[in-house]
Amino acid sequence: MESLEERVRGAGMKLTQQRQQILKILLHHPEPISADEIFKRFEGKSAGMDLVTIYRILKKFEEADLVSRLEFGDGVARFELALESGHHHHHVICKICQRVEPLHICDLDPHIKMVEKMGYQQVTHRLDFFGVCSRCQS
Incomplete structure (x- = not known):
C-alpha cells in the first residue's frame, strides 16, 4: 500500500x-x-x-x-x-456468471513491433477470452 x-x-x-x-x-x-x-x-x-x-x-x-x-x-x-508500470495482463471471462480471472501471459511483442513498423506509435492492445467456467458447467 x-x-x-x-x-x-x-x-x-x-x-x-x-x-x-x-x-x-x-x-x-x-x-x-x-x-x-x-x-x-x-x-x-x-x-x-x-x-x-x-x-x-x-x-x-x-x-x-x-x-x-x-x-x-x-x-x-x-x-x-x-x-x-508498463506491465499488463489479459483476462478470461465466464459468459454465464461474469467471473473474471487474470491471465498473466502476453507474447504479443512481435506483433506490436510489426504494427510500429507500419508507422503507428503508442501502440496498445487488449486480448480477452470468453468461455464457461468450471462452476457454471455443472
Whole structure:
C-alpha cells in the first residue's frame, strides 16, 4: 500500500481519505471491480463518498496509470490496480456468471513491433477470452 500511496503523490495528487479507501478496496479485491461495486462497499460507512466521487477518483487514477479500466462487452467498466508500470495482463471471462480471472501471459511483442513498423506509435492492445467456467458447467 505504501508504494501505491507514493505513486498517488508522485502523480501530483493529494492522498485523501477517500482515495486511500478506494486504493484499499482495489488492493484487496481479487477481480476487476466496477464503480458501483466500490460504492456498495461504502454505503452507510463514509459520508461524502457518492458514486460521482468514486468515478472522479477512478478517472484520476486511470490518468495517472494507477488503475486500468477494463470493458468486457457487457457495458460495465471495471477497474483494477496497475501494479507495475508498463506491465499488463489479459483476462478470461465466464459468459454465464461474469467471473473474471487474470491471465498473466502476453507474447504479443512481435506483433506490436510489426504494427510500429507500419508507422503507428503508442501502440496498445487488449486480448480477452470468453468461455464457461468450471462452476457454471455443472
